[in-house]
Amino acid sequence: MTTRPTLLLVTPDAAICDQMRWAFTSDYELFEVSDRTAALLHVRQATPPVVVLDLRLLSTDVSTTEPLAFLQELLRLNPNAKVIVILDNSDQATIIAAFESGAYDVLELPVKLDVLKVVLQRATYLFNLEREKRAIREQAVATEFEGLVGKSEPMQNLYSMIRRVGPTDVPVLITGESGTGKELVARALHRLSARKEAPFIAINCGAIPETLLESELFGYEKGSFTGATQQKKGRIESAQGGTLFLDEIGDIPLNLQVKLLRFLQDHEMHRLGGRENIKVDVRVFAATNVDLQAAINGGRFREDLFYRLSVLTIPIPCLRVRGSDIPLLANMFLMKFASVHKKPLKGFTLQAIELLRAHHWPGNVRELESRVLRAVVMAEGKYITPETLGFPASFSVEPDSPTLRGARDIREKEIVQRALEKADGNVSKAAVELGISRPTLYQLLARYRLRLPKRTDELENQET
Template sequence: MHPNPSPLSTRPSSAKQKLLIVDDDEDLRTQMKWALAQDYDVLLAEDRQSALDLFKARQPSVVTLDLGLPPQPAGVEEGFAALGDIMAENGQTKVIIITGRGEKENALRAVSQGAYDFFYKPIQLDELKVVLSRAFYLSQLEREQKVLRGRLKDDAFQGILGSCEKMQEVFARIRKVATTDAPVLITGESGTGKELAARAIHQLSARRGEPFVVINCGAIPENLLESELFGHEKGSFTGAHIQRKGRVEMAQGGTLFLDEIGELPLLLQVKILRYLQEQVIERVGGREEIVVDARVLAATNRDLEAAMKEGKFREDLYFRLGVFVLNLPPIRERETDVIELARVFLSRYAEENRKKISGFTSDAVEAIQGYGWPGNVRELENRMRRAVIMAEGKKITPEDLEMGATPRVRYVGMGLKEAREALEKELISKALARNNGHLTKAATELGISRPTLYDLMEKFGIPKE
């Protein structure tokens, strides 16, 4: 009569489920225990107080409750009070009321107060067994559903880590904007998790079952970007052999993520603005207007206000996109998160590489906390991955992290900004040298995006070859 244990169950199959029997009649208690002990872990209580104590201590998921309890075994109020106690303790509990025949009113009253079912005396054991097994089954289903819901919620946040106050605010804001259809502009330095946040917004929105389409405006050559965004008709330009849908259309019903929106050429800014205003697009070389329902998210690590002042970014588009701005804080402003993130990545990669590494040396902790992390979480993650591979001891050292003591000596006497720039310049030059000037490879190694690397090279006057 047992329902099959489901694969999700966390309960070892040998452990019996707990059933609490509350009845003041000792003979009946003994008889029921005798009959049910083979299937369940049976707990017995004779009055309201001992029932509540046992309930709290053992957390049974199903209870049978006789309404007539001492001090008024002929009344029902003590039984109802016990029902109230149990439901207040855990509203998911399945309480089966045992009551005298002809007390239908009490039975119904109990059900309206949260009881799962009722049963008339004298008890027919085989009937009771059926009711009990259904109650346990339902209770297990509910528990599993709760676990699943919890997992879904975690996944929706895409594993974004962060316990500092600033990240808690970010999570709260993500939850809030996710339920609207308004555009969101996600800002933040390179590697702070902008794409992760965009995915989280999509996953927490009503569009979660529909496509999430990314286009990196900085990575696609300008002359191909328009057709990539809006699609093209056959023969609209050399090489357009077939008709093709653009990314905007692919996001139909879902979410379109315009990454590095700051790189979008002015002409295309106008077209995106038009889409935002009218929800229609035209394919390149096409005449017909196509209605597309996609929610737009955009990200940038550039200062768009500065770009606006220089005339490189349209003000009207900026205001349209920036209805909500979600700013992701850089690591150096995230208090204790740095070391927490480092530990998470450490255990992740140690496990992946089957290495027994228990933590960081105190020098390493100091180095991690003292460093500016220009590449933010991406850089931290990359460094941890590398450090785990390099590490020979049980603890990660500053050398494993390529954060040796030398720089500290070398930069003594410099101001913070100057030292940071000098270090950045040095690391960039080394990364470029190691990768034979290959920008993408060097950027990946440094944990920054290619445009960021490009900008930094320009800033430090590093030749692009």
């Protein structure tokens, strides 16, 4: 299989054909045609990236008053092609007309091969760049839902769950690794609910010191403790009529868990130091990136509160099981930061995208976001390159496995894991990618104790 770019030469001139064959066959796969019909046929079938078009063809071939109409026709059939036109007079008006008709460059006879060589190199380079950009843009056109970007299967399942759960009034527990978009999902659910005009109040239970968390949640009356110089409403009350989002719910201390449970049962609370029972109508979302079941087993989380909060659970897939979303998200962040930082960036090189796809993303979308921000700040050209991404030197064999066999196992495990992630956890797809059968893949999973990344739809079924 050839990796040389194709080059179509359209000329009635046998001498030019000979010259080009001699000069360019090692760099290009050269196709020669000597008339219009053959040229159009080839362009239709093979859409060559670069065309050298000898316009004398037209004056000998047909008596046309519009010699550039053929160039236009050719570009209509193959709009991305770079067409280099050869003319045999230096009439300025014709040269300008050729450029206006879409010629990439215009050369006059006699053609200087060294000049043509450079023009062809530039044309091929530009064609490839534009093709990469088109590919990236095509991917970027895809799905966005309520501010969530992603078109992978796990994200489609997530969207469909949000669509179904959003408009109901039941409590929702949102689970997922750090940076997967739990808050974004909570806001999306709120926007789809009947409470969308009422407040969405978020509180990060993990970020507020235990001693302050109670007053933050429930508010306080004047004089209820030293420094309480006036009455203050808590977050629960502030969310009246709307949605209360309890982030990092796993960090809430046990004594407060009891109070929260009471509120969830009665829809009533009182401020610290207060006696008045206040009715509050809120829908509660909670989020966690820890395993609450383990916290329950360890006595750190109340089981009854867990059941109250998790009437419905929405698990958010981590970024590494939805590899196909990485280019999409990366481009979205790139455009956002390039405009903020006024950088004339157009996208990523294919190698940069490959590098992004190969990374493990323990910090998920947030990590990707800051990696792209960093690259935008550092970038100098129009495209983000692997170097600009600034990843540490790529993986090497772990030092504690000196044997060849050990090294091979590590690599094999890594490859299997990556294939699974790239296939969004789909075993059949991953097996095809690896060129092995499904049973062999299952054997490898067992051998390396690899767990299939959980897909949203599977988790959903487990919940019910």
